Amino acid sequence: MGLFDKIRSSPRRSRRSAGTPATEPPTPPHSTGRDVTRKLPRAVLARIFDFICPHAFDHSYETSEDSMTDGCMLCDMRDLAHCSQVCRRWYPEAHLLLYTNVRIDTVHYCELEVILAAKRKRRSFFDRNGDLDAPQVRLELFMRSVRESRDLGKLVLSLRMPYMTREANKSTIARTISVLPLLRYVDLPTGLFSDEASCMTLKQELMASCPDLRRMSYRHGAEGSFARLHEASRWTNLEKLELSGLHIDARILRNGLAAFVRLKDLTLEDLPWLDDSAFEANSTLPPFPALELLTIRETPQLTANGLVSFLSATSNREALQDLSLASTGVLPSTLHRILAAAPQLRNLSITQEVSRSFPNEQIPPLKSQSLRLLHYEITSEVETHGLPPAANSYYTYLISCLMSRCLPSVRDIYVRDAQFPDTLLLAPPPRLFGGGESGPRMVGGLSQPLNVYSKGLDELEWNFTPYEPDCALGHHGARTRPVSFHEAQLNRSWGGEARKSVLVGNGFGGFLAVPEDDDRPQSSGGYKRASRQDLWR
Template sequence: MKFLKRLRNRSKRRAGQAASYEHLRSEGRKDPVSLRAAGVGGGGGVPGRDLTKALPPTVLSKIFSFVCPHALDDSYDTSEESMTEDGCMLCDMRDLANCAQVCRRWRPEAQALLYSHVRIDAVHYCELEVELAAKRKQRHFDRNGDPIDAPQVRLTLLMRTVRDSQALADMVLSLRMPYMTREANKAELARTISVLPNLRFVDLPAGLYGDDPSCLTLKQELIARCPDLRRMSYRHGAEGSFARLPNVQLWANLEVLELSGLYVDDNTIRFSLSSFPKLRVLTLEDLPWLEDSLFAPSQSLPQFPAVQRLTLRNTPNLTASGLVALLSAPEVQQALLYLTLSSTGILPQDLHRVLSTAPRLRGLLVTQEVARSFPAEQVPQLASQSLTLLHYEITSDTSGAYGMQPVATSYYTYLVGSLISNKLPSLRDLYVRDANFPETLLLAPPPRLLAGSEARGPNPFRTGLARPLNVYSKGLDEFEWNFTPYEPPSTRGKRDSFTRPVSLQDAQLSRPWGGDARKSVLVGNGFGGFLAVPVEDGRPKSSGGFKRDSRQDIWR
């Protein structure tokens, strides 16, 4: 009798599970994002006919990518860097997992997306988190009465899954998890990555980058089992591991490298960097003893790598002469696209030298605190045909400048002169740390009309910006960027029309902005018109509204 009772109970559980997933089929016609609306999952209104048999795997993968958009994130950003507001990533992964469970014929395509870029998030980024948090407090406790750590449970389940199925383990390319999860579960993380041979990126504890003894096992597994890693960092304490790189030949496909706080000389850096032939993103941070010899050409040392993105932070002994020497190499000139200079020895008045030797540079980010005014001698203006993004964040100490303009003002005057000379024709986005910069740019020398110029055609002495420019400004005591789209004067008919730029105060226009904004827009129509813009509150909802009642719901 007990055996028959057990069978009946198992049948009831299966029936309940089947009923809980039935809405995925019945609601498919109403949901525009569903598989049925995409032409998958039934005969398109023709009974007995399955149109999905004619769809190739690439088309099915494309359809599933709309169910879980972050499954296509092939970047090497950490969990904190890859945060997005476009829906709830946990809900999207749950929906994709349901597709793999319900639509068994599509399981390989759905599983390939589900396991390629795995995320173990701490919470749901939607209204479902409020409900689930309340349920966790009520019934999600361990034997000691302590609340269960949901990310830790998810990591344990993932570890068991990939260790039981090598086919699934081979699909994993990246693994992201919250900071506390990777710091508190080093042993489980080591056991997980030990079966992931194709892993390219994984969120690791901070101690691993500095050769902390508590991360020794994890680092050994990473070296032995993950030869295709694409991002790594070496920080203070890992000088020995970094110096041994030329002899061990680790991670030949490494693309992103960060060096921070290392006590090594320039020669060691050159030899170690030569171990990564595919390096394209390099960050040198907190290395105050580095000098221009790091970039100098040498017959006895390996050549400095030609990277696409170079970041220099807190390197006061690296000057413009050293960087220009690096950029004198043709392969470096053709490769460098983005350059970040923060608290370096490359002064703002020397930036024109850098731009003149970087013909393909698209983005330049400069963060510098100055103590002296801009030099009085004639300095060539900033000029670049390729630059589209410029962060010109020059600041100065204003504590003792009572009744006087800050020292940084002269640097922004130099920037205005470079802008109105139209020597930056491709520039579209400009970030400055001067709250008054938009007005300064607006009032910088206005167009001059000569007598009779209306009959002779355009004024040859006209100055000012010739192309639209998005200006993002922020004062020293502000936290959010103020956005001002600048529209240059345009000639219409026989009269020149000049309008003020549209100004969106504290506007949040994209993902990196975040936070609240003032709900007002100053519309430039020549009369100072003011228009209030309504703003819809609320976060985007997840791609699906399915909720499970099972106590073992791993997505909670």
């Protein structure tokens, strides 16, 4: 009987619930106000849309992998497309940004990708949508849009896509760029830079349809294309050029570079034949172009003499702002010559493996009033049979230059010595110019705030240590005890916490860092360590 009673009572409860009116939350009143965006200038609207879709304002010439922004780029582009549909006032600016710097990504970098991936894969017997290539479909849709409307093609300045997409869709890329006459940058397959047969159609289309290209690379196999550059004016507005693994001579190099009158960024990599003669002045060859950024890697025959000859020209000396050297014949002990010849240099990077210690003769210090960023990554062999590594003497020379106030504008330094921050802060004052005990002592000290990024040979992350300048002399000429906010942001193995210390004399002319007493227990009985990684407690 209990079962029948339960069955009879169920409809009654449903009827009672059906007769009871449902209580819904009241809808908020619709308020209509003045649209203040109608009075905003177009530049202000574009600036607002910049925060909605940041990559739409990316006018650099970097690849898709190197130009990623925080967040989900596909969602940002979708939001910008929705903004173009709000009103006629917003449409021109949003529409222009949508097609200026186009980016095709593989996936959504948010939780929406999980939902979309499940929708793309139809769970049926034949599983017809299981192999859908989303970036390829997006590229084909973009190609159809610009080919059906040539006005859209004239808006596109850059086109970025994933590596696998550009490698597997050469014909689609060729059909797309054929209607993009103002294109400045496009992600291209690797074979195009080496003149592979599978990419010749794409390269011919690129030369015919995109005369305003701003970045190009020539690698091993493209020697013939580079040698013919001076015969025809092609890509005269090129700003960034990369040469890697080419087997050419200095004459072909200078003639090819002369074809790019607006070249600003040059990268020379894996050119073992490149020597000082390629940079020296020669009346029979075109002059070396004035560059703002010069990167040289894997060129063992190039020395400081060639770079000094390059900087002897006034136009080159005033234009160069960024110089990067890696595995070249330029010795760290000759960097002072380059800095003396480059008064506008702001960033300097040298990566070198040394086998000998710093020379014992008196080497002038590194002097520059304009240098702000210094990558001084000197390494040597770890196994030295009990002797100190050869790289230590090079970092001693760098400390001498810093403490002698020869680099007053430097704010950031990157070194490959894990002990460099402590050596700079605690060690006794080293002798200048590598002169040993007979060399002159340095005077002064750090006169500017300095950020030191150090990393050992067995470390993967940079350790950050900020420094403050030394305390000035008091009113009576007495030096107060220096205080350093030595906040080294340690890596994860140290717990990621910073340490604060004050400096006291160590009895040898230097200083010793001890932990601050603020908020510290006076005895071990009054406080327990929260974790094993808290080394100070």
